[in-house]
Amino acid sequence: MRAIFKKEFLSYFRNMTGYIFLSFFIFVTGLFFSVINIFSGLLDYQYVLSNISMLFLIIIPLLTMNLFSQEKRNKTDQLLFTAPVSISKIALGKYFASLSLLLIGLLITFIFPGILLFFVENINDFAFGRILSSYLGYFLLGGCFIAVGLFISSLFENPIVVSIVTFGTLFLFYILEGLAEKLPKDKFSCALFVGFLILCLCWILYRRIENFLFAGIFFLVLIGILVSLYFFMPDIFDSGIYKILIWFSLLSRFNNFSNGILSLADIFYYLSFIIFCLGININMIENKRN
Amino acid sequence: MIQVQELTKCYGKTKAVENLNFVVNKNEIVGFLGENGAGKTTTLNMITNYISQSSGKIIINGKDICCQKPSEKKIIGYLPENPPLYFDMTVQEYLNFVCELKKADKKSLKDIIEKLDLSEIKNKLIKNISKGCKQRVGLAQALIGNPEILILDEPNSGLDPKQRIKMRDLIKSLKQNHTILISSHILSEINEIADRLIIINKGKIVADNTPNQLAENLTHGKKIIARLKGNREEILAALYENDFLECVDYKKNVEDGCMDLVFKNKNPEQKIDLREQIFMFAKENNFILLMSKPFGVSLEEIFLKITDENEISENKNLQNENLDLEEEKNNESDL
Structure with missing residues (x-):
């Protein structure tokens, strides 16, 4: 993992990406x-x-x-995947290289709250805690988005396509909260939405195991549970779509950090999201080799 | 040692490789030949665990690669068709990275750089070096960590004749400590290097033997080509009465009043020295024997003949199947 990390981190500075990133980030x-x-x-x-x-x-x-896209395009993935290193270590090495660059950018921006200290008359008025929790939230949010970007880069060979799809996906995360409020909040719509999610899940299962019968039975069982819940416990579907989408909203949790609320649940949520994204990334690469 | 058993790779409904069975013994150089799209690279990619097989087994030194731990991949060095190079690195940086990736001893790097003549270009960016140099850097990365097995996919492509000879000698010298599976389109190179040839066509093995044995199987025993000076009709008439020699082919007017004849033993059960019989035949009939030499089949001819024969037999099978189907249909309609 160290070799991959070192290679990826240094490659940011071999081409101009690292310098562009840092200068743009600090400038804005x-x-x-x-x-x-x-x-x-x-x-x-x-x-x-x-x-x-x-x-x-x-x-x-x-x-x-x-x-990952450049590795695929230049066929250098043949070197990585045939080397005595596991795919998880390759993915982690790449992930930590990007995360380190973000961390360096964040550490440099510590200079700005430092400047503010010169203007403070009473040091107790300065909200160190809120700034630190904001930084932590910002770092974790960045970590989640990097994990999403890393996953998308393993799906396509063309970096321009990767950047456009990553932008679109991240944009979706930003508008998720607003979108959730606009969507219908009645029980039937929610049941329909959950039914659609079940269909997607069963389709993924079918593609994974290639057993139509098993995936079909699994689908029918889940739909059966959904219908029973709809008739016997309809209250749980009240504003259901909103609740589901808000649960996936990364930004609403970031607001807690900005307000100085340091919650273990939020930290755990971000870390779980990162692990989940890296997990499906590793799984996707393994699947593509089959 | 590599053992490949019933190896199949499917992409959707297409079978890229079907039921491959072969063995590469320790310290053996095996040439892996086939037309473009025959399934060579797919097979090599599966052996190196770059892609997984749909069915079958690949056993390396007695262990199935499906159960291989990542650290056990050290045993194989792989040079793919396009060397996996990072163009923004210098040669030295790249080799250092591969050393770290494979957790290999960096001391051996110096020897590899010298062996492959990379000293002069080691500080150059990979994107700025020639194709031949890139190929050599690719081979250098495969040699890092001194792997027991080397899988080389087209190692000679892009090399000039001088570099090709060097590469050939290098691969030959590697035989002492390595088991090598090598694929190439330059058949004369393979013929010089390989102890054994595996020819693959449309995902199936069509031949697996030493180059000499393959040639002999194709020519059905030894043949000698001789150049005789004399009247063509007289030579053919005399040959008709000869009990030992059979002319399988001839070429007239190769020189003034001369013809080339390809002889084989008329009666293979009877052991005779063909050269002696040709000399006696010329002497008895007052022809002048200008030249005689073994009639060999080049690797190109072997390759073409085997792959063509395979295609013809496949076409015949298809035709037979179609005929059977038509017959069945006719029978059904009669009923």
């Missing part, structure tokens, strides 16, 4: 810092981090577009 953070903190005279630095969270839409596709 500095811009928001100047507008929010310097010109408006606010001491709350966490607003800067909340505002620049949209930056992920641009920087994450830039960081992850080449991770």
